[in-house]
Amino acid sequence: MSIANFMSQDLITVTPATKIFDCxxxxxxxxxxxxPVVANHETGAxxxxxxxxxxxxQAALPSSATSLSVFEANYLLxxxxxxxxxxxxxxxxxPNAQLEDGxxxxxxQDIGVLPVVAEKQLVGIITNNDIFDAFLNISGYFQGGLTVSLIVNEDQPGVLAKLTALFAAAKISISTIMVLRQKTTIVEVRLQTQAAEKVSSLLKDQGFNIQSITVAPKIA
Structure with a gap:
């Protein structure tokens, strides 16, 4: 997924001449x-x-220790x-960078925002909240159904193929698949069903090691 899929495009911008009070x-x-601070280019960009x-x-505000009156401080601002x-x-x-690159x-850089620029023109902005929303979207969080976590003791080619073939044969649709590789490999599958017992039996019959199965409602 690219940055363009999740960036905000409805931007509120200011110019270098904007007063701080207006900001x-x-x-x-x-x-x-x-x-974002923008300057209109001769091309209109x-x-x-x-x-x-x-x-x-905040750093530009007069310190509380200053001798300036509130009126004087406001005047300076x-x-x-x-x-x-x-x-x-x-x-x-x-915009064509991958989400994970962002x-x-x-x-x-220890920052919470990235302006999105194409050919020197500001086309969007992506923030921490946009990243959180992207994760919820990609993970299929709002679709509900079953979330199945499997422990893969021997990570080898063909594990996911076997898993997808199993659900296809059972006519169970897969929303998302995510793989976490640490000391052990965890495969998390979101399924468009709430038949937990049926799914559990299918997986156990094929020798899959189930860590957990949870049922989640669809979120509007």
Missing amino acids: IDLMKEHQLHRL QQLVGLITEGVI NKTTVAEIMLTEVTTVA IYLMRQ
Whole structure:
């Protein structure tokens, strides 16, 4: 799955000339924690030039130890523009990059957001919440049915083929298959059925080692 499948495209942006007070209002209104900063290119494209975040704004606020009055502090903030405090070194990702590439970048850079850029134009943004939503989607969480976890003691070619053939013969549809390889290999299969006893019998008859079988309702 690519970044383009899960990025947000309905973007709220600001320009370098935007006042910080206006950024704060936008963040509150749209419940956002960061805003891409764009400059209109001569071609009409929105070119990413920076990023403004809650943390950056907080760092720019006058300290509580300052001798400035509230009126004076507010006056300074109202005069301050995005260009004066925005982050200019912004890690980005391409829309055709794999989702896991984006996750790796976020982990490596210890950041919670990646602007998505194609040919220098801002086309989207992907955040931690988008990653969580992507995992729920890919794992088939909302489809309900049975979640079967199998322990594979001898990980070898053909295990998944045998498993899918077994369910196909029983006319049981598979929603998703995920494989976790650690000290032991765990195969988790989501099935479009709630017949736990039938599935358990099928798997045991074929020698599969069942770790768990859970029934989950479909989530609208």
